[in-house]
Amino acid sequence: MMIPRFVTAVAALVLLVVACAGPAAEAPSGSQVVAELADYKITVNVPSVKAGSIKIGVRNLGTMEHSFQVIKTDLAPDKLPTDGASAKAKEDGKVGEIASIPAGKSAAVTLDLAPGKYVFICNVAGHYQLGMHTGFTVDAP
Ligand SMILES: [Cu+2]
Numbered sequence: 001m002m003i004p005r006f007v008t009a010v011a012a013l014v015l016l017v018v019a020c021a022g023p024a025a026e027a028p029s030g031s032q033v034v035a036e037l038a039d040y041k042i043t044v045n046v047p048s049v050k051a052g053s054i055k056i057g058v059r060n061l062g063t064m065e066h067s068f069q070v071i072k073t074d075l076a077p078d079k080l081p082t083d084g085a086s087a088k089a090k091e092d093g094k095v096g097e098i099a100s101i102p103a104g105k106s107a108a109v110t111l112d113l114a115p116g117k118y119v120f121i122c123n124v125a126g127h128y129q130l131g132m133h134t135g136f137t138v139d140a141p
Contacts, residue, residue, distance in 0.1 A: 028108040031057025040130035048137035
């Protein structure tokens, strides 16, 4: 029987690929803030930092590409306006971003952050609405 054998081989190959994927890359060294992206949430290792030049390392622990936008806003993390046509959040107040982080990879962005309230989001279409947002605070130095 050729078909069952073929199916078994494909199943074995899939297992091999999953096993080789391994853990997601560590955050780049020197990151003062580490954000972890999952399918569909964002967690940050610290709730706040003091203002200044801040290196934010971002790990994509999800199974798909994500992005990372830093938006300075007083709005609640889940209350950013969205655009129905693009299924993305509006990025008013954006101070920096990493446009694309493949699954299992990490990246970093260094930003000069002024004191205030921020929201970190993933703005791949639909991901913000699915929960990829979290609040962050930058304190006066
Ligand atoms: Cu995403």
